[in-house]
Amino acid sequence: xxxxxxxxxxxxxxxxxxxxxxxxxxxxxxxxxxxxxxxxxxxxxxxxxxxxxxxxxxxxxxxxxxxxxxxxxxxxxxxxxxxxxxxxxxxxxxxxxxxxxxx
Amino acid sequence: xxxxxxxxxxxxxxxxxxxxxxxxxxxxxxxxxxxxxxxxxxxxxxxxxxxxxxxxxxxxxxxxxxxxxxxxxxxxxxxxxxxxxxxxxxxxxxxxxxxxxxxxxxxxxxxxxxxxxxxxxxxxxxxxxxxxxxxxxxxxxxxxxxxxxxxxxxxxxxxxxxxxxxxxxxxxxxxxxxxxxxxxxxxxxxxxxxxxxxxxxxxxxxxxxxxxxxxxxxxxxxxxxxxxxxxxxxxxxxxxxxxxxxxxxxxxxxxxxxxxxxxxxxxxxxxxxxxxxxxxxxxxxxxxxxxxxxxxxxxxxxxxxxxxxxxxxxxxxxxxxxxxxxxxxxxxxxxxxxxxxxxxxxxxxxxxxxxxxxxxxxxxxxxxxxxxxxxxxxxxxxxxxxxxxxxxxxxxxxxxxxxxxxxxxxxx
Ligand SMILES: Cc1cc2nc3c(=O)[nH]c(=O)nc-3n(C[C@H](O)[C@H](O)[C@H](O)COP(=O)(O)OP(=O)(O)OC[C@H]3O[C@@H](n4cnc5c(N)ncnc54)[C@H](O)[C@@H]3O)c2cc1C
Numbered sequence: 001x002x003x004x005x006x007x008x009x010x011x012x013x014x015x016x017x018x019x020x021x022x023x024x025x026x027x028x029x030x031x032x033x034x035x036x037x038x039x040x041x042x043x044x045x046x047x048x049x050x051x052x053x054x055x056x057x058x059x060x061x062x063x064x065x066x067x068x069x070x071x072x073x074x075x076x077x078x079x080x081x082x083x084x085x086x087x088x089x090x091x092x093x094x095x096x097x098x099x100x101x102x103x
Numbered sequence: 104x105x106x107x108x109x110x111x112x113x114x115x116x117x118x119x120x121x122x123x124x125x126x127x128x129x130x131x132x133x134x135x136x137x138x139x140x141x142x143x144x145x146x147x148x149x150x151x152x153x154x155x156x157x158x159x160x161x162x163x164x165x166x167x168x169x170x171x172x173x174x175x176x177x178x179x180x181x182x183x184x185x186x187x188x189x190x191x192x193x194x195x196x197x198x199x200x201x202x203x204x205x206x207x208x209x210x211x212x213x214x215x216x217x218x219x220x221x222x223x224x225x226x227x228x229x230x231x232x233x234x235x236x237x238x239x240x241x242x243x244x245x246x247x248x249x250x251x252x253x254x255x256x257x258x259x260x261x262x263x264x265x266x267x268x269x270x271x272x273x274x275x276x277x278x279x280x281x282x283x284x285x286x287x288x289x290x291x292x293x294x295x296x297x298x299x300x301x302x303x304x305x306x307x308x309x310x311x312x313x314x315x316x317x318x319x320x321x322x323x324x325x326x327x328x329x330x331x332x333x334x335x336x337x338x339x340x341x342x343x344x345x346x347x348x349x350x351x352x353x354x355x356x357x358x359x360x361x362x363x364x365x366x367x368x369x370x371x372x373x374x375x376x377x378x379x380x381x382x383x384x385x386x387x388x389x390x391x392x393x394x395x396x397x398x399x400x401x402x403x404x405x406x407x408x409x410x411x412x413x414x415x416x417x418x419x420x421x422x423x424x425x426x427x428x429x430x431x432x433x434x435x436x437x438x439x440x441x442x443x444x445x446x447x448x449x450x451x452x453x454x455x456x457x458x459x460x461x462x463x464x465x466x467x468x469x470x471x472x473x474x475x476x477x478x479x480x481x482x483x484x485x486x487x488x489x490x491x492x493x494x495x496x497x498x499x500x501x502x503x504x505x506x507x508x509x510x511x512x513x514x515x
Contacts, residue, residue: 015303059377060368061261061398064295064325064339065354069369075327079340085323088297100301101265102400102434103309103448103456 007032011095018091018098022056025095033093041093045081047072049094056096062087063099104133107417108191108201110181110360112138114146114494115392115406116207117169121496122414124171135175135199137191141166144235145489146263147403147482150270150439152238153245153350154278159235161486169494181208184364186385203387203417206366206373208358210263210393210401216354217258219329228334229349232271233263241350245278250287251347253279256336257294258326261372262355263393263401266448268292269299270439271350276316277441291319293336293344298322302455305448308472312440355401357394372396377452378429380413386420389413399432399452407493408433411503433505435461437482445478447471451505460509463500468509 004013007028012020017033019025030049034041041049051070055062064087068075082089087099107123109116120136127134148162170176180194184204191199212233214221220229230244231237255272272292279288292299292313299313299320300306313320327339329349336344357371366382367373374383375395382388391413392406399405408430415428432452439445447469448456460468469478492499 059398061396063260063370065259066369075325075339083340085297086325088323098301099260099296101260101296102436102450103266103269103300103302103305103438 016092016098019095022053022095025053029095030093033095037089037093039082039089039093042081044073045090045093048078048081048090052090052094052096056094062091062096105131105202106133106135106200107203107205108199109134109136109205109207110184110191111207111209111358111392111394112136112166112170112176113143113207113209113392114403114489115209115394115410116205117143117166117494118407118410118496119205119207119391119413120174121169121171121494122410123417124174125496126414126418129173133175134173135177136170137177137179137181137193137199138166139178139180139194141178143169143494145486146233147489148486149232149235149238150267150274152235153230153232153241153271154274155242155246156274159239162235164490181358181360182363183360184366184388186364186366186382186388189387201387203389203420205389205391205413205417206361206382206394207391207406208360208394210355210357210372212353213356214351214353216356217326217329219331220351220353222329222331224329224331224334224349228347229329229351231351231353233267233352244348248348250279250284252289252291252345254336254344254346254349255290255292256324256326256344256349256351257296258352259354259370260295261370261401262352264436265400265402266436266438268294268352272318273312273316273441274439276318289319290317291321291344293321293324293326295325296322304458305456305472308458309438309446312474316441361394368396377432379416379426380409380430381416381420381426389417397430397432400434400436402434402436403489403493404435405433407499408435408501408503410496431504433503435501437478437485439479439482440474443479444474444476445482446474447478447481449505449510454505454507454510457510457512459511462506462509471510 011024078086143166145162151157182192226240230241279285361367361371375390377397393401412428412430416426450456458472
């Protein structure tokens with residue numbers, strides 16, 4: 001837990017750098033997190049991020065499959081946008097919690 | 104006569120039918136349960152079948168033994184719910200009207216969702232243990248298996264009993280050690296998540312077990328398909344994991360009835376208010392057990408804790424009060440770790456599993472996030488509790504709301 005400056009905004013983050021308050025998010029914050037991961041954000045990325053944030057607000061459990069059915073991008077495309085771990089990276093950049101299981 | 108209809112007579116539906124029949128006057132309330140199957144399986148027991156610890160007879164009983172007198176039971180499929188008309192269409196054209204509906208149709212495995220899974224190797228070298236058929240086929244396979252690469256893979260989240268794959272690899276490790284062929288068996292667990300453990304404290308406390316037992320982990324592996332010729336799992340980012348025997352948790356989905364009724368998400372889990380347990384959009388529909396899309400584990404223990412809240416809120420609804428009972432996502436799971444030991448985790452929506460002790464009057468305390476013998480007995484006892492207390496809707500000596508008593512707040 002701690003505070004950190006990302007894209008000129010002070011945000012609260014956990015030990016792994018995920019925002020602990022999704023409402024502190026903005027596009028500059030997203031760009032700053034993405035840069036650390038090594039991703040350059042495009043409009044397509046932001047479409048995915050907005051979708052994730054909306055589903056998160058609605059209380060839905062997010063899965064790669066769900067994003068793949070969203071009509072924004074298919075699963076292969078999602079991997080191209082966020083290589084290595086599409087859901088964990090996209091969630092981090094979207095300012096929502098890391099996808100987790102119970103343990 | 105007013106009517107309550109319960110769809111699904113598994114763990115959750117059976118429990119609810121008992122609670123409600125006890126509480127509501129027969130002259131006033133008619134209760135009907137609909138289920139397409141007549142056999143009740145104790146699903147947590149499926150874990151032990153591949154290793155010959157349990158057999159089919161240990162996990163199965165007729166559903167009819169657990170429904171209380173005074174409840175109508177219909178053994179048929181549910182085709183569709185029409186919430187605006189407060190009616191349920193059954194297979195064969197019958198119609199049930201309700202004042203209140205409880206959806207408890209659970210979750211099922213869908214191997215068809217993964218290309219190549221249900222093909223030539225299915226039940227030859229590829230198994231699930233989430234069905235009785237799969238668990239028995241794997242038991243038979245293990246009797247003559249001479250070793251090689253054993254892979255335990257998770258296809259998608261959410262799936263029921265999130266710790267079961269972990270327990271499976273621990274039990275497999277013991278099984279092959281005792282058989283004297285552990286040196287010939289390479290055990291790997293494959294997960295789409297960032298790791299087998301995703302919560303910081305559980306990771307710290309339990310991940311050493313995997314190292315100790317020489318179990319490999321492949322994380323962030325999202326299965327696209329199974330290559331039957333190569334005997335490989337293939338991920339969307341084109342990585343491969345080779346196997347000789349594959350045990351897999353196929354994609355879990357709610358029943359198709361949910362989709363036909365337009366009441367759930369893309370995996371057919373029903374939109375449910377995570378605190379009141381009422382349907383997101385429909386006042387007269389409540390949801391219990393694995394069928395709900397609430398963000399906690401899909402487990403019998405969760406269904407049990409939730410049933411107390413649902414019961415209170417249904418009574419509130421019947422008597423025209425606001426739904427003040429609030430579910431906290433409480434889950435309590437034993438984790439078998441092999442060699443007669445187990446760990447226990449207890450958590451809810453807000454609090455991750457913490458170390459400490461879990462108070463259980465008369466029996467406990469159990470060690471939380473600790474690997475002990477008493478936790479293993481807890482798991483073994485659970486079967487008795489399940490048949491004799493849980494399904495019958497009796498109060499267990501555990502509170503529905505999670506308690507912080509005995510837990511230690513820690514920071515690493
Ligand atoms: C291998 C394994 C290990 C597990 N270990 C544990 C454990 O250690 N601890 C724990 O707490 N939980 C454990 N669980 C999970 C637990 O078994 C489930 O969470 C629990 O059974 C859920 O109850 P339910 O009533 O929601 O669903 P179920 O018990 O699956 O019941 C659903 C019922 O609905 C019926 N149905 C579905 N669709 C229709 C339809 N269209 N028409 C008519 N009927 C329908 C089905 O026939 C079924 O009877 C385990 C599960 C597995 C598979």
